[in-house]
Amino acid sequence: MNLKKVIKYSALGLVAVLATSALVACSSGKSASGKKTIEVGTVGTTKPFSYEEKDGKLTGYEIEVLREIFKGSDKYEVNFNKTEWSSVFAGLDSDRFQIGANNISYSKEREEKYLYPNPYARNPLVLVVPKDSSIKSLDDLGGKKTEVVQGTSTAKQLEDYNKKHSDNPTNLQYTDGTIQTIMANLADGRTDYKIFERISVDTIIRDQGYDNLKVIELPSDQQPYVYPIIAKEDKDLQKFVNKRIKELYDNGTLEKLSKKYFGGTYLPEAKDIKE
Template sequence: MALLAACSSKSPKEASKSSGAKETINFATVGTTAPFSYEENGELTGYDVEVAKAVFKDSDKYEVKFQKTEWSSVFTGLDAGKYQMAGNNISYSEERAQKYLFSYPIGTTPAVLTVPKDSNIKKYDDIAGHSTQVVQGTTTATQLTEFNDKHSDKPVELNYTNENITQMLTSLNEGKYDFKIFDAPTVNAIIKNNKLSNLKTIELKSDEQPYIYFLFA
């Protein structure tokens, strides 16, 4: 709550004090990455959304309003003051930490390497020279850019897109690209719910626990 108060704009806060009304916290999320944020019966739900609802449930000062938007707009909206808070399976990066406040971790999510079942990719290092889709500003895009810096003789072909993860995995299932790195719960849910029978996942090892967080402007 202290973080929320610190990041709130002055005029709504003053208005809420004088009127006694609750201050609205606009919470940005993508709404297409089950089980973290997605739509069900026309309403946003998912792990991040439900945790945020629980945080604000008994507050007499704040109410949360969920705003569905594209991934890149989450950050531009925080920058512009359109949103005060965001949650969508968001991981830590030093670049983000320079601009935003992080909550304590709200969960963990392991990443997997998803490939067609007949792929010759068996482990992470095998992605060299293969193609994938990435969204600008994601940790995966940063990770693969760093991979290419170290493997300039055989870089990964990065195809930037604004498609959501379901669309990207569908393209992978159809053989349009070679692999996709994403979190295991979302990938497994999409493969099952959309019957993407041509895909399999490979566990990625990591020395760091992949925590996820809420962001504050």
């Protein structure tokens, strides 16, 4: 074999080795910096938690908190992925995502499948109705129509309501629509009420000018926290996120971001933020 062929085949062999190395690196989730890339799944339409700016960049309270969580880490870096609500969980199940973040509250069913770190926001549930509605409280929902997204905590709450009130259940209309679409349907009179988190509701009513809607406070035991959720096996990541949320809580960063995106301090109680 002449020298030109030796050089040719050696070069091809080097290319093959480098390509294989690149594939291995990608499959392990390592970036060029050597850090593990944490892929976050989010819907990106739940303002002010997660939404797109005019230039298409994702922002919002949860996005910016997660950026702060991974800022300066020598082990992890973070990347955000816009997806459908159901795909957030499918992505966690398939290891496409390591974190799901989209105004996610606690549920027993989710805890069986995913890891919950510290909460990073408090988002009280409220009842939204037209100003001329006869609905005054949860006791008045029988026979009334609302839209829910299957698998959400609100849907589960109302499904449980119907089990207890089978003689006069509320009318659940399942949808894949965003909360913006659901609120628009309520404002247009297509539905009778919506139970949802206060922060998102206040933002939509203000931004869309829904002057015909009013917000009714719910009992204090209906006050969910907001969490990022983590793939079940990644306890090291859970430990890291817990520590960083505690640090950001203590140094005032969470309060600063809460005021910026929520217009007030909507944080968990200090006793619920652990090392």
